[in-house]
Amino acid sequence: MAKGSGFLFEGSEWSFETMSRTYEAIEAVALSDLGLEVYPNQIEIISSEQMLDAYASIGMPLLYQHWSFGKHFAREEQLYRKGYMGLAYELVINSNPCISYCMEENTMAMQALVMAHAAFGHNHFFKNNYLFRQWTDAEAILDYLSFAKGYLAKCEERHGIDAVEQILDAAHAIMDQGVFRYRRRPKTSLKEQMARESERQAYEQSIFNDLWRTLPRGPEDAEPGVGEQELAARKKKLNLPEESLLYFIEKNSPVLEPWEREILRIVRNVAQYFYPQKQTKVMNEGCATFVHHYIVDALYEKGQMTEGAMLEILHSHSGVVAQPGFDDRRFGGINPYALGFAMMEDIKRICEAPTDEDRTWFPNFAGCQDWRGVLKDAWANYRDESFVRQYLSPHLMRKFRMFALSDDAADDHYTVAAIHNERGYEKVREILADSYDIGVLEPRIEIADVDLRGDRRLCLEHTMRDGIPLAEEARDEVLKHVGRLWGYGVSLTGRDAETSEVRYETAVPEAERAA
C-alpha cells in the first residue's frame, strides 16, 4: 500500500518492515548525496524502562555496578514518572558497529528522524572527528566494558562490596582529572590492555610463593641516603607535573593493591572515552541535527514522506533547536543543538549565497558552492572551541542577538562587554569560543610534586583562571578521596594562572587507612 503511493510509510505505527525500508531510503541520501562515511549500523529497539537503565549508567549498555548509577536511575525514574522529563528518543554509542537505541514509543516519523540523526549524523561524526579517532577505540569499547564489569564483579566477590565501593567513589571523584588532555594517549589499545591485565595476573600467579610472606619486611622507605640529585632525578622519572591524577596515583600510589590499581585504570579508561564527547557537544549535536534535517527534507522532496509525518518531524526538530533568550524562564545556557545546527546551516548558506560581509570574514570558502566538503572538513578537524572560533559568523551573532556579560566579583554590577555589532563581533566570538575550552569547562588541577623524602605528601596545584576559586565543600571532599587513594597527606595549592602567585592552600592529613 505504502509502496504504491510512493511513501515509505503512512500513519504513526512502525514495524520492522517500514523501519528497514525507511532506513534504506535514508542510507541512500546519506551516503550518495551527503557522502557520509559511517560505521555499520546496529539499531536496537528498547522500552522506556531500558532507556532509563541506559541513562543511569552514563549511556553505556554494560557498565560496572556502582551505587551512584542507582541514585541517578532513581532520580530520573521519579522525574519521568511524574512527567517532569521526557526521555530522549534515541541514544547512540560510539562503537563499531555503531549502536543506536530507539524507543518503542516513538512514532514511525520519529523513528525515521532518529535513524537519520543517530545512525548517520552521530555515526559519521564519531568515525571522522579527530578527537574521537585519537582518543577512543570504537572497535574494542564494548568488549572492554564487559571485561571491566566482570572484573569489578570479581573484585566485589573477593574483597567485598565496601572495599570496591570505596575505591570507585574516590576514583569517580577525580574522574574529570583522570584524562590526558594534551598528551597523546598511550599507544596500547583497549584490547591490548585487557590482554595485558590477564597476563599480569597469570604472571603473579606463576611467581607466587607463600614463603615470601614469611620474610621480615624492611622499613617502608628502604632506599638508603637519597641525595638531592637523586631526588630530582626521581621526580623527573615520575614525570611531574602530571595532569592525570588517576594515572599518577595508579602508577605511583604507595598503598594500593594491584586490583585497586586496575580499578583506577578502568575508571580512567572510561573517563578518557568520554573526554572527546565533552569537547564536541555543539559540533556532535549540530552535525546530527544538520544531517537529519537535510535527509528528511530530501525524502520529502522525493515524495517519499507524507505531509503529516513531515509536520511531526518539523515540530520535533524546531523544539530541539529552539534557543530561548537569556531572560526566558526556559533559558538554560546556549543550546548546543541550536548553535551547532545554526552554524552548519550558516556554513551552507555562506558557500552557496554569501553576502559581502561573509566574503570578508570567510574568504577561504565563501561562495565556493562545495558546502559538503567544507562541512566534512569542519566535522573532521575541529572541536567546539576551535569550531566557534573559526566559523561563527556575524550573521549568526546577530540572529542569536548575542552579547557578552562581564562579571567581576568585586563589582556590584555586571557590565555588558560587547554586543552583536561591528565592534563587538570579534570579542563575542572569542568569549564564546573560550567558554567551550576544556580548560574552562573543568578546573585545571595537576600533580606538582611529591615530597618523597619527608612525609610523602602529594602536592596538587590548581591553576586559577581569572581568579575563580573552587567550590570549597566539594574540593575538600575530593581531597579526602585523593588522600584515601594516596595513603598519605595531600595538599592543594591554588596559583593564579598569570602571576603564579599563591592564592590559597589547603591540605588533608594522612588518612587512617583501614587494613
Next chain:
Amino acid sequence: MSTFIDRRLNPKGKSLGNRQRFIRRAREQIKKVVDEAVKDRSVTDVDRGETVTIPTKGIGEPRFHESAKGGHRERILPGNREFAPGDKIKKPEGGGQGEGGKEASDQGEGEDAFSFVLSRDEFLDIFFDDLELPDLVKTTLKEVVAYKPRRAGYSVSGTPTNINVLRTMRNSFGRRLALKRPKSEEVIAVEQQIFDLEKKADLDSEEIGWLRELHKTVDELNRKRRAVPYIDPLDIRYNRFERQPLPNTKAVMFCLMDVSGSMGEREKDLAKRFFVLLHLFLQRRYDHIDVVFIRHTHTAQEVDEETFFHSRETGGTVVSTALTEMLKVIEARYPTREWNIYAAQASDGDNFSGDSQRCFDLLNGRIMKLCQYYAYVEILDEREAGIFQNAGSGTALWREYAKVAAAWDNFQIKRIARPGDIYPVFRELFAKQPSESRVALQRRR
C-alpha cells in the same frame, strides 16, 4: 548494511544491582525517613511504598568544580534586546547568581535533598530492619478452619440416620424386578383359588389335580419370596456428607497494650512494629480485617489508633482488665462463627500483684478457646534482654503466660528488645502446608 535488533524482551531491571547498592549506601538516612513515615501511618496502612526524601549528604559525588562566586568571568548570552556596550546591570540582591547556581546543580551538587520512590518491599525491608521476612506468598496461615458438612452424593456405608429411603427403595425395586420376585398379590390370588377349591365338598379328580398344582405354585412362590428379600443390604444407600472448609474471610485483630507510664516511646515503637507485622500477615490471608485497639492501665478501654499510640495515661497496671474488655468486644461484635480472632498483646511485664493468676484463668478458661492465635511480647530494654535469657524466669505475668503457652499451641510468648526479635514470635503462625495451600489459593480468588 544495518541490523535491527528487538531488545524489548531482554530481561528488565538491569540496574537493580545499582539500586540495591544505592539503598545500601544511603541506608542510614533512608531508615530515618522510613521510621518517620511509619509514625504517621496507621497500622493497617504500612503496606505500601513511599516517596522518600533524604539529605544529599553522604550520597554526594564530589568533583572539583569552580565556585559560582569570586574571580572575573565573562559569558555570552543570547536574546539581547536593549543592551549596548558599557551598560551596567545591577547584580541581584543576596549575591545569588542565578545561572551560576544552576550550573553547579547540574554537576550533581548544590541540592540539599534527594527524593525517590521506595517500593513496598524495600520499604518493609527497611522498616523491619533486615528482618528477612519469609516469602509471604508461598506460605499460608496455619489456622483452625471451621468446617460445614455438605451433601455430596451417596455412599454404601454410613449411619442408619443417614439412610436415603428413596434411593434405597429404588434399588430394591429394580432388584426385585430383575430377579422376578413374586408380588404378594400373586400369592394371595393363588391362595384364594386354593381356598375356593377347598371350600367345595366334592372334588372330582381333575379338580384334585388342579388343587395340588396350586399348592405347588404357592410353595414355589413363597420359596422365591424368601430367596429374594424385599430389601437387601445391597440396596441400602446413605446420604454422603463432605466436610467443606468454611470460606471464613473475615478476621479481627485485637491489639492490647499497656499504656501506663512505664511504656515509653521506644516501647511503643516496638509494639507498633509488632502489631504491624501481624497485620501484614493477616492481610495476606483475609479479605477483611478489623483492628480493635484496647489499651489499659488499671482500667481498659477500646480506643482509636491515634489515642492508642499517642495519648498518655497514668495509673496502675491491671492486665486482666484488657482481657475482660476483649471478651466483651468479642461477645458484642465478633461471633466466632464469622470471625477469625487474632490477638496481639504488648506490655513491659509489669502487673498488679495477684492479677496475673486471673489473667491465666481468663486466657486458659475462655479466651484461648475463641482465638486462632494469641501472641504476647514483653518489651525489655537491651540491658534486661541480657539478664532474662532464661524463658522460665521472669515477672509474675511472664510466668503465668508461660503456663498458658505450655497448654496451648497457638499461644506464643516472646521477650523482645530489638525489632529483629519480633518475627520469631510469628514463626509458628507460618508453616508450609502443602495440602491446604491449594484450597487456600482457590479461596483467595
